[in-house]
Amino acid sequence: MTVETSGAYTLTVGEVxxxxxxxxxxxxxxxxxxxxxxxxxxxxxxxxDDSAACRIRVAKVAQRVGLTVREIAEIFDRLPEQPRPEDWGQVAETLIREAEERTAALRSYLSQLRSGGRLCEM
Amino acid sequence: MTVETSGAYTLTVGEVxxxxxxxxxxxxxxxxxxxxxxxxxxxxxxxxDDSAACRIRVAKVAQRVGLTVREIAEIFDRLPEQPRPEDWGQVAETLIREAEERTAALRSYLSQLRSGGRLCEM
DNA sequence: CTCGGCCTTCAACATTGGTTGAAGTCAAGC
DNA sequence: GCTTGACTTCAACCAATGTTGAAGGCCGAG
Known part of the structure; x- marks a missing residue:
């Protein structure tokens, strides 16, 4: 019987x-x-609801590591209707894992080139 | 008096x-x-020259971590006319640093949200 | 020297990630 | 209950990152 602030769809476009x-x-x-x-x-x-602004801020940061809006939406879509903190933790881990995999790919490719004796033409 | 393979501009668009x-x-x-x-x-x-294909491959991987073509070009532009291996090492470090900074920003933002008690609305 | 394949430019189109403006509607305060 | 600011949709536009096609030019093998 509390004032239900979470899960309430009350915020306008401008507020978000x-x-x-x-x-x-x-x-x-x-x-x-x-x-x-x-x-x-x-x-x-x-x-x-309250999550909107937060999702947008997360999305903006995630876009900076190369994720597309579509990919971000797909990751958020895996959340249940009433996400619990650990559900969000999963989302956070997924985002970070994705970023790290891409960085690892870059690192791997660069070091592979260097161990080949030269990076590009040298 | 060797056959100068490096620095020679001999490759066509199709070959690259x-x-x-x-x-x-x-x-x-x-x-x-x-x-x-x-x-x-x-x-x-x-x-x-020989570096072209390699630069392109590096660029493709770098784009995956969120760097734009413009940013990649700027990083490559810091190379001297006759780049030595360590000049390319600098480029590699710059690319990786950039990727890691972006991942760190993501991680930092997410953990900040979580330590705030909830990630988004919870 | 000619032929065919690869090269040139240019313009149009596609996709992603938005912004802007027009025309009209909703809602909250007076 | 009216006014006013924020909302609605829709279409056009923008920049980034390319692809495609037309019309034509270069070049190397025979």
Whole structure:
């Protein structure tokens, strides 16, 4: 019987945009692409829950390590309806693992070139 | 008085494309954007040196960790005219450092969220 | 010297990740 | 209940990263 702040779809596009540090157009874009989810009011306006701004901030950082919006949305999609902290922990681990694998590929390729005697033409 | 294989601009677009594992159009694109450099024949055809295919392969892997073509070109541009192995080592370190910084930013942001008690809405 | 294959440029198209503007609708305060 | 600011959709546009196709030019083998 508490005031249910979590899971409540109360935030407008503008509020999420401000909280997420992006433009309102970007919030709509992320919703269209499944990074965040919204319910609609009777008047067809989007309402987001608290996770939206956070998801957007995570997405922005994840994009910097080369993940696409589609990939990020897919990772978020693995969350259950009522995610528990450990579900989010899984998401975090997946993102970091992906970033590390890509860095490892880069490192591996570069060191392979160097051990070949020269990096590129030398 | 040796046969000068390094630094010789002898390879065509098609040869570099095959060696780099990309399409010819991509080779021209990378040249336009400064990732690789070409001389021109009297008939205005591009001729590349041995480094071209290698630069392209490195660029492809670097793109996977979120670096843009522009950023990659800028890193390659720091190479002197006649790069020595250690100059390429610098490039490799720069690329890896950049990838690691981005991964660290991701990791830092995620752990900060988690230590805040919850990741996103929880 | 000619032929065929690879090269040239240029413009159009595709995809990703958005932004901007027009035209109209919703909702909250007065 | 009206006004005003924030919301809606839609289409156009942007930049990055290429691909594709047309129209034509270069070059090396015979």
């Amino acid at each position: 945009a401000a909280a997420g540090g992006v433009a309102a157009s970007a919030v709509r874009f992320y919703e269209q692409h499944g990074v965040i989810h919204a319910e609609r009011t009777a008047g067809d306006q989007r309402r987001f | 494309a095959a060696a780099g594992g990309v399409a010819a159009s991509a080779v021209r694109f990378y040249e336009q954007h400064g990732v690789i450099h070409a001389e021109r024949t009297a008939g205005d055809q591009r001729r590349f």
